[in-house]
Amino acid sequence: MDTLRVLVVDDELGMRHSIRRALRNFTVHFPEIDGETQFAVSEADSGERALELLGNETFDLMLLDHKMGGMTGLDVLEAVRPQEHDMLIIMITAFATIETAVRATKTGAYDFIAKPFTPDELKVTVEKAAAHLLTQRQAKRLAEEKRRIRFDFIRVLGHELKAPLAAIEDYLRLLCDRVAGDQVEAYDHMIERALIRAGGMRKLIVDLLDLTRIESGQKRREITQVDAEEAAQAALDGVRAAAQERGISLDLQTAGTCTLRGDRGEIEIVLNNLVSNAVKYNRDDGQVGVELHGDDTWLKISVRDTGIGMTAEEAGKLFNDFVRIKNDKTRDIEGSGLGLSIVRKIAQLYQGKAVAESEPGAGSCFTVTLNRHVEAEDTVDAADAAADVATHV
């Protein structure tokens, strides 16, 4: 159970004690914030004593009497500057004049409670302040978490771009120094590797732009009737040369209605990513099978390969940014680590999801479900999903 520390500042002993009694066994529960919250009361018999305590300790709430001998409540408020303390102040006063109220609010008091008050009135006021404080703290934590995620993303992105660039620079320097003498094949190999790494950087940048476009929601999505079979055929045509070179067969099966309301570009990104992965991570002489299955509501796209596969744990992580399964079977395969993350985000735009099933050594099957009837204005959930991840970039 969380405990909020309350400082009661009043020169009347009776008032301090009745507040302590009222809050002794009082707990509050806010459904949006986990767990119950209780209150621990400390007392100060003057404004001066309150400031002394605040110098050494932190409190979450302050119940502050206005009319005291020595410093008044407003004097304390001005000296404390509650904004700097992550603390809410409730003024207690028998003379709740407009003038005092305005001055106190300007100086940062959160609420008022007028004397005399019942224990229940006090509890309502304290509960309201506690809810405000805890919600504010939670919002701050979430903002920090988002900032951290964005920071991590940029850090990893920086590294993912720096590594190939360093390799390319090394090769150029070696070419410049004619380091291999007259061995022409050595130069060919270096040029080939430099081009492969440059291609990897290009793919990363293209994926990053796709991701930014989907997440920012700035580009108008053009929702039309999209033929997924046509897009699947185009994706397969795109990899046919690479597949043939490695003896990989390509197959497309359809069932039901394979059209949907959607943005053609997005559907193409999904199919291109899944199909190119299925070829890249396949074994020589393997198979790639694309299945489209449409019912009244959903279009299911499954892409199956006979490749290296992965463990359930690896499959679970796969849809996150920059996750690439690193082992001796994947080391020569270039990839940005963003492709499946993009696929998942597009699936969310269509109220669907993306899942991977796999067995190491046997192959993988990636399935994406998309709602066939999502209109641009329906994608409120999707906009939320996008906003949720927009902080990534």
Next chain:
Amino acid sequence: MAKRILLVDDDVDFLTSTTMQLQAAGYEVVQADGVTNARQKLGSEPVDAAIIDLMMEEADGGFSLCFEMKQHDPTLPVIMVSAVTSETGIDFGAGTDEERAWIKADAFLAKPVRFEQLQGELDRLLKVSQ
């Protein structure tokens, strides 16, 4: 006679460019793209020094290999290279005897490695081991 250097890294580009430079500098290079591959090659081709990447597909593969080689021949110069420092900001090296005793390597260089520096360390360690 040319000194024979074992170069172990799963990063094909580091392997390629470093090999070129070592060869141009007059060394003979035995390449290995991983720890298993390195162990196989060591069986048939004795080397005068080794350059090993710390992080390969087996997370601490470089450490284990370095440890094994040092157990077999404590005088064999081993240089560890790693991008760990630049990737994570964790700073550890083989600056003191204590660190060297822990890492077991004779020198530790952060990637990206300047070849001149690598060659400097290699020449220094080869001279000491003679």
